[in-house]
Amino acid sequence: MARHSDENWGINTRLAHSGHDPHAYFGFVNPPVVHASTVLFPDAATMAGRTQKYTYGTRGTPTTDALCAAIDELEGSAGTILVPSGLAAVTIPLLAFLSAGDHVLIVDSVYAPTRNFANTMLKRLGVEVDYYDPHAGSGIAALMKPNTKVVFTESPGSNTFEMQDIPAIAAAAHAGGAVVMMDNTWATPLYFKALDFGVDVSIHAATKYPAGHSDVLLGTVSANAACWARLHETFLTMGCCAAPDDVYQVLRGLRTMGVRLEHHRRSALEIAQWLETKPGVARVLHPALESHPGHALWRRDFNGSSGIFSIVLDGGGQKEAHAFLDALEIFGLGYSWGGYESLAVPVFLGDRTIAKGPQEGPVIRLQIGLEDVADLKADIERGLAAASLR
Numbered sequence: 130m131a132r133h134s135d136e137n138w139g140i141n142t143r144l145a146h147s148g149h150d151p152h153a154y155f156g157f158v159n160p161p162v163v164h165a166s167t168v169l170f171p172d173a174a175t176m177a178g179r180t181q182k183y184t185y186g187t188r189g190t191p192t193t194d195a196l197c198a199a200i201d202e203l204e205g206s207a208g209t210i211l212v213p214s215g216l217a218a219v220t221i222p223l224l225a226f227l228s229a230g231d232h233v234l235i236v237d238s239v240y241a242p243t244r245n246f247a248n249t250m251l252k253r254l255g256v257e258v259d260y261y262d263p264h265a266g267s268g269i270a271a272l273m274k275p276n277t278k279v280v281f282t283e284s285p286g287s288n289t290f291e292m293q294d295i296p297a298i299a300a301a302a303h304a305g306g307a308v309v310m311m312d313n314t315w316a317t318p319l320y321f322k323a324l325d326f327g328v329d330v331s332i333h334a335a336t337k338y339p340a341g342h343s344d345v346l347l348g349t350v351s352a353n354a355a356c357w358a359r360l361h362e363t364f365l366t367m368g369c370c371a372a373p374d375d376v377y378q379v380l381r382g383l384r385t386m387g388v389r390l391e392h393h394r395r396s397a398l399e400i401a402q403w404l405e406t407k408p409g410v411a412r413v414l415h416p417a418l419e420s421h422p423g424h425a426l427w428r429r430d431f432n433g434s435s436g437i438f439s440i441v442l443d444g445g446g447q448k449e450a451h452a453f454l455d456a457l458e459i460f461g462l463g464y465s466w467g468g469y470e471s472l473a474v475p476v477f478l479g480d481r482t483i484a485k486g487p488q489e490g491p492v493i494r495l496q497i498g499l500e501d502v503a504d505l506k507a508d509i510e511r512g513l514a515a516a517s518l519r
C-alpha cells in the first residue's frame with residue numbers, strides 16, 4: 130500500500146518515505162520486487178467480477194505501485210505509468226492523444242529521438258507535425274489549428290537549453306483545446322513541478338537522475354485527472370510495461386536523488402561560471418547563469434538547476450571539438466546523463482529547423498557528475514588546451 134507523506138515535509142523527507150509503507154509488508158523498509166505474469170484468483174466469481182486489485186503482471190504489481198505512488202506525490206499527478214525507457218515515455222503519451230488527421234506542435238529544441246518519432250511514425254499514422262520556436266511563449270496561439278490536439282514542450286531544450294514560457298504556452302494551448310505535454314527530464318519534479326504550471330502530462334527519462342547510476346533505463350509519464358484515464362488505457366493497450374528490477378532500482382534511486390541533485394547542481398553551476406571566464410569558450414548555455422537569455426524565466430518558474438549544460442567553443446570546427454574531447458581523462462565520451470560520472474558529447478544541431486543554435490563554434494555538452502570540482506576543472510583545462518583556440 131502506498132503511504133502518502135505529509136505535504137508539509139521537506140523534499141528530502143518525502144523522497145525518503147514516499148511510495149511504500151513498510152508496515153504493509155512485514156515491516157521491511159523497501160517494497161518487494163515482484164516478478165509477475167500470472168496472478169491467481171481465489172475463485173471463478175472473483176475472476177469474473179474484475180474486482181481483484183492485481184490481475185496480471187502487465188497491469189501493475191506492488192513494486193510498480195510503490196514507484197507510481199512516489200512519483201505521483203512528487204508530480205502532484207492523478208496517475209503515473211512506468212515504461213521501459215525515457216523514449217517510450219515520450220512515444221506512449223503521443224500515441225495516446227493523437228489520431229489520424231490531428232495536428233501536433235513540437236518545440237524545435239526537442240530531444241532528437243522525439244523528433245525522429247514524430248517525423249517517421251506520427252507522420253506515417255497521418256498526424257500533421259509542426260515545430261515551433263522555443264521562445265514562442267503566448268505566440269503559440271498563432272500556430273494553433275482547429276485540429277491541434279497536442280502541444281509538446283521541453284524546457285530547457287535538449288543540448289542548447291532554451292527556456293520556454295510554460296504557463297503562457299499552456300494557456301494558449303488550452304484555449305485552443307490542446308493537451309500540453311512536457312519532457313521535464315532536465316529539472317526532475319524537484320526543480321520544476323510541471324503540473325502546477327499548466328502542463329497536463331509530465332514526462333521523465335527516469336534513466337537520468339532518478340536512476341542516477343548509468344545502469345537502468347526507465348520512463349515515467351504522469352497525468353492530471355483530466356488526462357489520466359486516456360493515458361492509462363493506452364498504456365494497458367500497448368503492453369509497454371517496465372521490468373520489476375528496473376522499477377525497484379529507480380525507487381531506490383529516488384531516495385538519494387535530492388542529495389545527488391544538489392551536488393550536481395552546485396558543481397555544474399560552479400564549473401559553468403568558471404567556464405564563462407575561460408578563453409576559448411565563446412558561450413556557456415546554462416539557464417541558471419545570468420548571461421543566459423532564458424534566465425528570467427528559469428528564475429521565475431524553477432527551484433533549481435541540474436548538472437547538464439553546454440559550452441560553445443570560440444571558433445574552430447570538428448578538429449578542435451575532437452581535440453577537446455580526446456584530451457579529457459575523467460569525462461567519459463558517451464550518451465545519456467544523470468549518472469554519478471561526468472560525460473561529454475559533441476552536439477549535433479543539423480536537424481533543427483528554427484532554433485538553429487549557436488554559430489560561434491562547435492557545441493559540447495557536459496554532464497557534471499559527483500566527482501570533485503577541482504579535478505573536473507583540471508580535466509576541462511586539458512581539453513581547452515588541446516583545442517588551443519587562443
Ligand SMILES: *Cc1c(COP(=O)(O)O)cnc(C)c1O
Nearest residue numbers: 214215216240314334336346347
Ligand atoms: C535521455 C532523454 C530521453 C530518453 O531517455 P532514455 O531512457 O535514454 O530512452 C528523453 N528525453 C530527454 C530530454 C532525454 O534527455
